Amino acid sequence: MSKPPVGGIRGKLLKRLPQTNPDLSPNREVARSITAILEQVKQREATFKAGTPVGQDTPPTPIHRTSILQAMVNRVKSSWDQDKTLERRKYLIKKIHRSHFQDMVDLKKRGEKYFKAADQLIPAEQALFMPNLLATNLRGRKVDTMDLLQRKVSMMSFEFVKLGGEHVDAFRRPFIDHFGLDHPLVQHVRLNVIENFAKAITLRPFVPLMANQIPPAAQATHLFYFRPIDRIRDQLFMQNLAMGWVFLVDPQLRIRWYANGAPTPEEIERLITFSSTLANESRS
Secondary structure, X not given: OOOOOOOHHHHHXXXXXXXXXXHHOHHHHHHHHHHHHHHHHHHHHHHOOOOOOOOEOOOOOOOOOOOHHHHHHHHHHHOOOHHXXXXXXXXXXXXXXXXXXXXXXXXHHHOOOOOOOOOXXXXXXXOOEOOOOEEEEOOOOEEXXXXXXXXXXXXXXXXXXXXXXXXXXXXXXXXXXXXXXXOOOEEEEEEXXXXXXXXXXXXXXXXXXXXXXXXXXXXXXEEEEOXXXXXXXXXXXXXXXXXXXXXXXXXXXXXXXXXXXXXXXXXXXXXXXXXXXXXXXXXX
């Protein structure tokens, strides 16, 4: 049975209101956006192959340091930017989709490796760029990672938890045994990422004290970052944060090879061979 017509003043007002399409309501649009983003995530995970170029499309730029007040002003301004709002929604959805629990499930399913590394370098003309981060080294100084990477061929590693650090160590030991800590053309840049706010507050004051456990020659390139890096994780396809991730970056900041998890003997051999190849190229 149809509803009786609304009379009186209320009826006249309702007739004047613009008729909205229920299919275009804000809630429905948000739902469609979430569905589309999740489909993109699943599609990328299903079709990704080792050796696919990862990184950002353009060379990184220096990070301008701002005061706390200016950072708050910028955050308020960005809240009114529709593109940035959509980007934040995108990464929040991905964060929910890839929980820490899911990372641990993947470890049991796949073992301590998300995929095996490629057996060749990414050609320079196809390679993408390593994003820049303003991190803190063991000497307590703020550094742009791009400034470190421009100097040499770099094995840049990311670790988020203890197991990831063990994976990085397994790559690092033979790498340092071969090249040493003071090689003129090759280095290891190690980045510890602490995304949890409470953990970051607890650990930050102790960073200078950790220097006692690290050789002086490695302190300038042993870095800490105390904020989430959702966008960069997506650009670098770091899908499982329980694992360690290693990227071979040339002096032009291009990512030429990458690996993850517990290394195989073949991956160790490729890391050293490819690093030597890029070092020889940088000499010419």
